[in-house]
Amino acid sequence: MIYSRLSTLAVALLLTAAHPATAQPIGFRELRAEQVKPAFSVEPVVQRLEARRGQLLPFRFDLTSLARTTTIDIRPVQMTQDLTGAVHPDVDNPPPGELTLTSPSRLVLDEDTQTQIEGTIRVPTTNSPFHTFGILVTDYGRRIDTTSPQPQAAEEPQMSIEFITRYLLRIDIDVQGVRPENAGKLILEAGELREEQGYPQSRIVIVNPTESPLEFQVECRLLSTSDPSLSDTFNLGMPVRCELPPPERHLARILPGARIRMEGFVPQTIFPGPYELEATIVAGRRKWKTARFPVLAEDGAFPAQSALVAQIASGVSAAPAQIELSTLRGGSRFVAVTVNNATAEPADFRLSTVTLDDQLANWFAVRPDNFRLQAGGSRKVLVTLGNNRPTDADQYGALVVESQSPAGTANGTAQLLTVLSVVDPPPPNLQLGDLSWQVDGNLPAIVVPVTNAGTRFVPLQGRMQLTDIDNGSRFEFTGGYGRWLLPGVTDSIRFRIAQKIPSGKYELKILINQGEDQPTLELKTLVELSEGG
Structure with a gap:
């Protein structure tokens, strides 16, 4: 199950069959939009409060039933955090003792009925300037029969879908008068310089060995070994917050015992050669810890940058x-x-x-x-x-x-x-060659030759999708990055595969953009990937 700051609709597919060895086509009934709407909504999803150590703090959320009469379960939960920074409910461990619900833990609501989730939090007396608490709100779902209404034999499988609405509410507390000294105990575990969408990106892995959640920022510099003074400072952020605007994008929150990733694009031009990636933990307007990691920028490692900046x-x-x-x-x-x-x-x-x-x-x-x-x-x-x-x-x-x-x-x-x-542009005429599998630097790449058979230059811009035939998971890649292809010239778009792709059979689709109001070239085939590449 995936949890986010928005409501999450969980879908469970239920399949029953009298004779599992018999495989027959199943007819499906089309689902209408009103059949799959959330059962309820909660506002706000995240509350930000201020308090002193030991203070008893009240809270309230507004809950509205939307689609039907629904039974809702409400309970405090511990939370866990994955590498991207996303927070998930931890239902296997006891709930936090500091959080008490004063409203019922189970509700039965008619459609379009509003009520409140209320309770109190006793702010811990620890030396932590930040705390966060979770409340899991779940309805008991509704099963919808999706099997065709046409008569079926008794032994044919029957298909239904169960829709469950689930919210993970969060209460963040800023504790007044407490210095963020635990920020100095965070472990800067690893650092790397990598390619992301053709551009240089810095990535730092941070571990929280303390028993308190922490809120902080990470400032970064990429230092040239020849002249460390010529460098711009930039901020990193957790992947889960990458869509937020600054400064929220760069605010990190880490749970006790969690291990998270912080990353950000490097704002300066990167030339081939050795560098040091410097990362600094900042909390409460103070720098608490700095670490440096040796990194290497290889020639041609950032093709999107090369299309924009000439070295x-x-x-x-x-x-x-x-x-x-x-x-x-x-x-x-x-x-x-x-x-x-x-x-x-x-x-x-x-x-x-x-x-x-x-x-x-x-x-x-x-x-x-x-x-x-x-x-x-x-x-x-x-x-x-x-x-x-x-x-x-x-x-x-x-x-x-x-x-x-x-x-x-x-x-x-x-x-x-x-x-x-000086002349009006004619329609483009790009011709694609045969795909090949090559090694580009230290990375494997799928390469497609492109010939400009027209009379005007064309910016090369391509996207590649690898879709797992068995489970539908998709991996997307970019290439070309706007590099100009002159008339009569053949070049290649290289889709570098920087992430690990599980072995299996995939549908490979390549889309080449020919410009505004022009048809997109499409190349599609089946490929089988193995651990050895």
């Missing part, structure tokens, strides 16, 4: 990595490019415009075309249309950015693909 040298970059100028309606006749020097020494830059065959391109220009950036500095340059631009055909070229530094650590060159669009 000139280690610590030197330019963005955007792809530039489109246009004389068409709605297009842009100039584009600002940001050049960044994140190294520890100054660097000199020289910029030029070339065609795809490395000849001087006079259909676009850049200014300024040379400048110096101090350590940690950045500046914008402007790419504009040139005086000798054609009007009858699109043009393709590159903005060349060269950097040099006194010690040579910032020496490098990058080419930023540049397009001039």
Whole structure:
């Protein structure tokens, strides 16, 4: 059963058969929406209260029956927490003694009837500034016969569905006048730098060895071993709270004995090489503990970042990595490019415009075309249309950015693909090749070749779904990340599989986006995956 801050509708499939060895098709009756609506609702699902140690605190929730006359069971429960931070009821252990219900623990309510769940909490006298308590509210369900109304033989299986509405209510208490000293006892168990949707993501695993719940934040920095001072601080969050807006997204709550995961995207450009991932526990506006973990960014590890930011040298970059100028309606006749020097020494830059065959391109220009950036500095340059631009055909070229530094650590060159669009775009014409299974760095990948048989560039954007044939579980992956595919060019979309996929038979579906108002290309096949890949 999955529990969340919203109501959860539990579905139990009940199958009975007189002769299990006989397999016959079963007709099903269509269920109407009103048949599967929740039996009741509760407001609010989470209460946030303030109190002092030892104080007796009253609480109240409003419960409304919705669909039918229903019998509801209400009981305090202990709670457990999984790695994502999600909280679940622990019905196997005794309920918390500090929470007492003053309203009935079992109710029979007619439809559209409202009542209250009431009780008190004696705030523990421990040195914890935060406590949380749970109340499990469950109805006894209703069984709906889904078997076809057509007459059936006695030995044929009968199918019914039982719908159960269940809420896990939570009461969070901030205890006044108590310092969060137990935050310093949290264990920063592990840290890693990983790819998520093509971007670099930091992940920290935290363990609470204390007997008290804790509320805290995690501040992170990714430190370059060459210059640890050049780094941005960013916050991590529990996966279960990733859809919330800041600052709630970054507020972590951990139960006693729990082990949770905190993660967040790195806001800076990551270049290949060694780093240190620094994580700091923050509670009550104080930093309580810091740990560092050695991590390694491999070349090509973050393809979505590479499609947006061009690496000139280690610590030197330019963005955007792809530039489109246009004389068409709605297009842009100039584009600002940001050049960044994140190294520890100054660097000199020289910029030029070339065609795809490395000849001087006079259909676009850049200014300024040379400048110096101090350590940690950045500046914008402007790419504009040139005086000798054609009007009858699109043009393709590159903005060349060269950097040099006194010690040579910032020496490098990058080419930023540049397009001039002057004719109305024709329909795209992408052709897909045969799938293959390859190893991309340390990760396996499913690779599909793509050829642009059209006359205009197309941003490559793909999604892949692996659906387990037996249980319907689905794994989703992305690829391409908007990287431009020029006319007449063949490239590959690589769907890197960073997570462990259980062995079994899967339906593999690949969807390639050809642009707005254009049909999506679809490739579908059956595959069998094993532990060995």
